[in-house]
Amino acid sequence: MHIHLAYALQTSVTLPSLEQLNPGDVLFRLLALLPLMGGYLLAREGKGNLLFEVAAVLLLVLATVIPFPSPNSSLSIQNLLDLFVSRWPVMVFLLGLAFIRDGGWKIVAGVAMMGVSGLLIIH
Secondary structure (H helix, E strand, O other), rough: HEEEHHHHHHHHOOOOOOOOOOOHHHHHHHHHHHHHHHHHHHHOOOOOOOHHHHHHHHHHHHHHHOOOOOOOOOOHHHHHHHHHOOOOOHHHHHHEEEEEEHHHHHHHHHHHHHHHHHHHHHO
């Protein structure tokens, strides 16, 4: 069975040649990873620091709106901003988690944020 799977992968997977690679697309895809890596690092290192956790949430949500380049897509800052703002219920939900993690009176604010955004997401 493993031999058949290896053969199928060997015959079906083709890598692009250097002439087929578009340097602009490669650079854009590498730049698109920056919010994801930055959000992860801020969330990991910002334990207990609410400002870092809020920045991490914003960067991670930004990482979800950056599309892969395609020949017929028109990418602009306005399109990215519109997509980013359209995800505000998810951002509020994740910010509520950050508030709960911070503790103290912020737990109440976090639960309220999660409840309101959860109702908006379900609706």
